[in-house]
Amino acid sequence: MALQLMGGVAALAAWYALYSQLLPFSNWLTYDLFGLAPASHLGSAVQFFAYDTPKVLMLLLLVVFLVGILRSFVTVEWTRRALAGRRESAGNVLAALLGVVTPFCSCSAVPLFIGFMTAGVPLGVTLSFLISAPMVNEIALVLLYGLLGWKVAALYFATGIGVAVVAGWVLGRMRLEPYIEDWVRDIRAGEAAMADQRMTWTQRFAYALDSVKDIVGRVWKYVVLGIAAGAAIHGYVPEGYLAAIMGKATWWSVPLSVLIGVPMYTNAAGIIPVVEALLGKGAALGTVLAFMMSVIALSFPEMVILRKVLKPRLIAIFIAVVACGILLVGYLFNAII
Amino acid sequence: MKIHVMGPGCAKCVQAEKTVKEAVAEAGVDAEVVKVTDFQEIAKFGVFSTPAVAIDGEVKVVGKAPSKKEVLAWLK
Numbered sequence: 001m002a003l004q005l006m007g008g009v010a011a012l013a014a015w016y017a018l019y020s021q022l023l024p025f026s027n028w029l030t031y032d033l034f035g036l037a038p039a040s041h042l043g044s045a046v047q048f049f050a051y052d053t054p055k056v057l058m059l060l061l062l063v064v065f066l067v068g069i070l071r072s073f074v075t076v077e078w079t080r081r082a083l084a085g086r087r088e089s090a091g092n093v094l095a096a097l098l099g100v101v102t103p104f105c106s107c108s109a110v111p112l113f114i115g116f117m118t119a120g121v122p123l124g125v126t127l128s129f130l131i132s133a134p135m136v137n138e139i140a141l142v143l144l145y146g147l148l149g150w151k152v153a154a155l156y157f158a159t160g161i162g163v164a165v166v167a168g169w170v171l172g173r174m175r176l177e178p179y180i181e182d183w184v185r186d187i188r189a190g191e192a193a194m195a196d197q198r199m200t201w202t203q204r205f206a207y208a209l210d211s212v213k214d215i216v217g218r219v220w221k222y223v224v225l226g227i228a229a230g231a232a233i234h235g236y237v238p239e240g241y242l243a244a245i246m247g248k249a250t251w252w253s254v255p256l257s258v259l260i261g262v263p264m265y266t267n268a269a270g271i272i273p274v275v276e277a278l279l280g281k282g283a284a285l286g287t288v289l290a291f292m293m294s295v296i297a298l299s300f301p302e303m304v305i306l307r308k309v310l311k312p313r314l315i316a317i318f319i320a321v322v323a324c325g326i327l328l329v330g331y332l333f334n335a336i337i
Numbered sequence: 338m339k340i341h342v343m344g345p346g347c348a349k350c351v352q353a354e355k356t357v358k359e360a361v362a363e364a365g366v367d368a369e370v371v372k373v374t375d376f377q378e379i380a381k382f383g384v385f386s387t388p389a390v391a392i393d394g395e396v397k398v399v400g401k402a403p404s405k406k407e408v409l410a411w412l413k
Contacts, residue, residue: 076386107347108387110376115385190383193396
């Protein structure tokens with residue numbers, strides 16, 4: 001334990017020293033080594049890429065590790081027990097919040113759904129969890145913080161949780177239980193296995209390091225590609241170019257973004273750098289936020305997986321209600337900011 | 338000995354199965370490795386996050402692919 005703590009502190013100090021050098025390094029690389037002019041298209045694109053890529057990757061490493069430690073406490077079994085027998089309302093809020101920190105992969109959405117149902121978690125509360133888990137996660141928040149600052153990250157967090165709570169509550173009120181596949185309702189689950197597993201700190205560190213390897217190993221390509229696309233938009237698309245089509249004044253831009261975003265599928269890492277660049281060119285925050293949420297929250301692969309436990313009608317209502325929630329968020333932000 | 342590897346077929350589930358089979362071969366124990374993909378079967382084990390591994394009906398790990406070292410320790 002003491003050894004790990006010392007290692008952790010040393011790693012954190014090294015991380016910080018490196019992180020604080022990123023901006024001077026990117027300036028030196030672009031303007032001194034490559035000799036590009038700061039005002040040129042290429043210069044601004046290269047500097048953006050050279051600064052943002054290592055910055056976002058380093059933030060990801062740190063945050064994914066810390067969230068990994070947190071997740072070694074908040075297992076699916078723990079969350080299942082925490083939500084069992086909760087009433088709606090408070091249950092929806094708790095489920096949406098736990099969706100952020102519980103380890104979740106859409107490939108294990110079905111066992112999780114069965115687990116929640118057999119524990120007596122109401123359908124609407126379960127759906128709140130399933131909306132927030134893919135949408136509000138540490139990867140999205142790190143990218144938003146790194147590229148757009150903490151205010152946008154906080155806004156995304158709050159509205160994402162808001163959509164999950166309200167949409168889950170509304171779906172719960174609609175009495176959709178008959179549209180759960182029959183075999184799920186008849187299922188007899190065993191006692192939760194390993195509900196009380198205790199990890200030592202060594203195991204928690206190993207678990208967090210594993211999740212860093214797994215998650216960062218998976219998303220780094222998207223981050224690099226996304227930032228490259230963002231850098232191109234940064235350098236070459238004229239300022240204010242998007243104001244006419246994605247600006248505040250165009251009322252139809254929010255529903256159009258949601259409509260385009262729902263069938264699109266990529267993870268947060270790929271979409272946020274593009275979003276950042278769009279904002280810089282005059283797109284309105286509400287429109288962009290709505291676009292991003294619909295891309296991340298409603299994805300075709302996840303619907304295919306959920307189809308195994310939900311009848312088509314419930315899937316359709318689920319998509320419609322969540323899309324309406326996202327639409328409201330878009331209009332709200334375009335109206336107040 | 339009967340080993341159940343549970344998972345619907347995600348990347349980690351494939352990895353879990355591979356690790357278990359390697360460990361069985363390495364330990365030289367006589368064990369049958371069964372892949373469980375049916376969700377009702379998985380629920381009967383009380384498993385709600387995959388991948389999971391059970392040895393002779395006793396669940397050893399849920400929600401992550403075990404390391405080979407861990408599997409070897411269970412086989413002893």
